[in-house]
Amino acid sequence: MPQSNSKLHDDSDGLGTEKTTGRVFSTTFSGRDVTISDFPLPEDAKKETFPLPSTPDIQPKLQKKKPKSYNRLQTKLNSLDITPFLDLMLSVAHERDPSKIIERASTGYKGTHVTMGAFWLRPTKKMAAIVTPHSSADTMLRLVAYSGLNDRSPLNWDHALGTYELAPVTEPIFDACQRGIPSIGPSPEEWDRPAWAIKEGYQAYSSFPVMYNDEFLGILSTFYDRPMKGPFAQLHSMHQKMHKIFADTVARALVNAVAFEEIQKLRGELELENQLLRRAVQEKRLDNNLIGDSDSLARVMEQIDVVSPTDASVLLLGESGTGKELLAEAIHSRSTRNQNAFVRVNCSAIPHELFESEFFGHVKGSFTGAIRDRVGRFQMADNGTLFLDEVGEIPLELQGKLLRVLQEGTFEPVGDERSRKVNVRIVAATNKDLTKEVAAGRFRQDLYFRLSVFPINVPPLRERRNDIPLLARHFINLAAKRMNISAPRLNPHHVERLQEYNWPGNVRELQNVIERAVIMSHSGNMELYIQDNSNATPPQEMNVHAYPSTLAQATPPASAPPPQDIITEAEWTAMQRENIMQALEATNWRVQGNGGAAELLGIKPTTLRSRMQKLGIEKR
Numbered sequence: 001m002p003q004s005n006s007k008l009h010d011d012s013d014g015l016g017t018e019k020t021t022g023r024v025f026s027t028t029f030s031g032r033d034v035t036i037s038d039f040p041l042p043e044d045a046k047k048e049t050f051p052l053p054s055t056p057d058i059q060p061k062l063q064k065k066k067p068k069s070y071n072r073l074q075t076k077l078n079s080l081d082i083t084p085f086l087d088l089m090l091s092v093a094h095e096r097d098p099s100k101i102i103e104r105a106s107t108g109y110k111g112t113h114v115t116m117g118a119f120w121l122r123p124t125k126k127m128a129a130i131v132t133p134h135s136s137a138d139t140m141l142r143l144v145a146y147s148g149l150n151d152r153s154p155l156n157w158d159h160a161l162g163t164y165e166l167a168p169v170t171e172p173i174f175d176a177c178q179r180g181i182p183s184i185g186p187s188p189e190e191w192d193r194p195a196w197a198i199k200e201g202y203q204a205y206s207s208f209p210v211m212y213n214d215e216f217l218g219i220l221s222t223f224y225d226r227p228m229k230g231p232f233a234q235l236h237s238m239h240q241k242m243h244k245i246f247a248d249t250v251a252r253a254l255v256n257a258v259a260f261e262e263i264q265k266l267r268g269e270l271e272l273e274n275q276l277l278r279r280a281v282q283e284k285r286l287d288n289n290l291i292g293d294s295d296s297l298a299r300v301m302e303q304i305d306v307v308s309p310t311d312a313s314v315l316l317l318g319e320s321g322t323g324k325e326l327l328a329e330a331i332h333s334r335s336t337r338n339q340n341a342f343v344r345v346n347c348s349a350i351p352h353e354l355f356e357s358e359f360f361g362h363v364k365g366s367f368t369g370a371i372r373d374r375v376g377r378f379q380m381a382d383n384g385t386l387f388l389d390e391v392g393e394i395p396l397e398l399q400g401k402l403l404r405v406l407q408e409g410t411f412e413p414v415g416d417e418r419s420r421k422v423n424v425r426i427v428a429a430t431n432k433d434l435t436k437e438v439a440a441g442r443f444r445q446d447l448y449f450r451l452s453v454f455p456i457n458v459p460p461l462r463e464r465r466n467d468i469p470l471l472a473r474h475f476i477n478l479a480a481k482r483m484n485i486s487a488p489r490l491n492p493h494h495v496e497r498l499q500e501y502n503w504p505g506n507v508r509e510l511q512n513v514i515e516r517a518v519i520m521s522h523s524g525n526m527e528l529y530i531q532d533n534s535n536a537t538p539p540q541e542m543n544v545h546a547y548p549s550t551l552a553q554a555t556p557p558a559s560a561p562p563p564q565d566i567i568t569e570a571e572w573t574a575m576q577r578e579n580i581m582q583a584l585e586a587t588n589w590r591v592q593g594n595g596g597a598a599e600l601l602g603i604k605p606t607t608l609r610s611r612m613q614k615l616g617i618e619k620r
């Protein structure tokens with residue numbers, strides 16, 4: 001049953017006399033905070049239902065004694081327009097911004113004889129978006145909205161204790177509401193009014209708990225300037241029903257809005273995290289893929305850093321297998337287009353008659369075999385990067401069409417007259433000397449100029465031998481991981497041999513040689529099969545087709561390794577020493593434990609220590 005208050009504190013000294021400029025107030029009374037622990041919850045409290053009072057009949061006495069007043073009141077009640085209330089409830093229910101719900105709540109207290117409305121919230125974690133959780137956790141109430149009589153805004157509302165002063169929730173109200181029970185005081189006799197209520201002229205009140213699924217969120221209260229009894233009991237009863245709807249609507253709207261905000265926040269965080277992860281993956285890919293610390297590769301990377309963020313066309317020039325495609329990917333990853341597609345076209349692999357369709361797409365039926373519409377590479381790369389590998393292989397008669405897209409950004413799919421507009425950044429690569437091709441009339445000069453806005457020369461591997469050990473280790477690890485075996489060791493002798501070789505097939509050939517060696521390795525020992533061509537002069541222009549398979553070139557004789565592979569005892573000791581030093585250096589001289597040098601070398605820490613002693617290895 002709704003409660004009336006029999007016991008009340010005069011809490012004039014607990015009104016929270018501090019003046020504040022905000023609209024959020026601590027609720028204090030009797031000089032202390034109201035805490036939920038002050039009012040232990042009865043076990044079965046939440047299971048009870050609390051019906052509202054049935055609407056009382058207007059006093060028959062009044063009808064008899066003062067028929068005029070009775071009629072006036074009856075007319076007023078009959079003509080009560082609840083449309084604004086319904087509109088307010090709807091707008092609260094649909095609102096997704098918690099602070100706007102609070103704002104609207106403060107406008108919901110209008111009603112005949114309603115002098116003041118107040119909304120207190122528990123500063124729980126759930127409501128953190130609205131009220132900062134208090135250090136005493138969620139046990140204090142805060143006044144988050146209130147309004148004065150009729151249209152007077154809280155700003156102008158002159159309270160006896162000054163503007164913005166707090167009318168605190170009183171103990172009996174709190175006690176009832178936090179158990180989910182409304183607290184009703186229809187007249188001063190049934191409500192032991194505190195001094196501030198007397199001063200303000202509040203004669204009656206009703207307070208409703210704001211509950212969500214048995215959870216007490218706060219209190220909504222209204223105060224009246226006259227006793228709501230006798231002829232006004234019916235009005236008060238109607239107000240209570242509206243009040244109950246108001247409290248329930250606010251509770252649901254608030255919980256939904258807070259949850260919605262939380263979802264938005266999480267979605268934002270997730271998006272950000274995804275972006276960071278994508279970036280991390282990209283950087284990792286770059287770091288993992290582009291191996292090398294030679295000066296010449298560093299110079300290439302400097303140029304890539306400069307040109308990547310621009311939209312300039314880049315022409316990568318270099319022998320086959322030098323890493324031009326990897327560098328093209330690096331340009332894309334470091335550009336502002338990196339969230340969009342990187343599309344590769346190998347111009348040397350497209351049959352002549354399919355070039356146009358490959359680049360620009362086609363519509364169904366435009367030629368024999370065009371059984372459905374096809375999107376061309378330019379369309380796929382819209383807002384991204386199009387990598388034209390082996391660009392020197394594009395037939396002369398198509399070069400004009402390509403030039404037009406590069407100049408105007410428009411093209412027509414085969415069999416379609418409508419132009420398409422695209423925004424594509426071009427990175428091209430070739431192992432041909434394009435100036436010679438231009439001179440020979442096989443490549444359009446205007447297209448050459450268009451493509452080579454920013455030419456980058458990628459040095460062959462033999463001109464950056466410093467990169468060889470790093471690349472070799474990288475490829476050993478990759479191959480071992482793929483084969484699910486532990487990575488065989490690369491010893492100084494291997495390195496020496498790899499660095500002596502001329503690598504006409506560049507990094508691709510090195511990768512092949514290493515992969516083969518890993519496949520053939522036994523118990524961590526690796527044999528390299530490299531054809532000794534150290535004196536061979538690499539051709540000026542080369543492409544993959546002009547060369548026999550490097551793997552075939554490197555096929556070892558079926559017999560045992562050649563005699564030059566045998567090393568002396570002294571060389572062996574030096575190699576061992578070097579190997580141990582490398583492991584120690586790599587682990588910052590940590591001998592044992594996870595990721596320690598002993599683990600790297602695949603031996604026991606005690607064995608490593610005794611070898612270090614034998615070889616005279618001491619920390620530098």
Ligand SMILES: Nc1ncnc2c1ncn2[C@@H]1O[C@H](COP(=O)(O)OP(=O)(O)OP(=O)(O)O)[C@@H](O)[C@H]1O
Nearest residue numbers: 289290291292319320321322323324325326507508
């Ligand atoms: N710096 C590098 N670090 C790691 N791997 C590399 C590096 N350079 C090249 N590679 C690897 O070598 C192989 C050949 O590289 P890529 O295909 O990029 O060369 P390319 O110059 O484009 O060759 P082509 O002209 O024949 O198309 C690839 O497997 C690539 O991953």
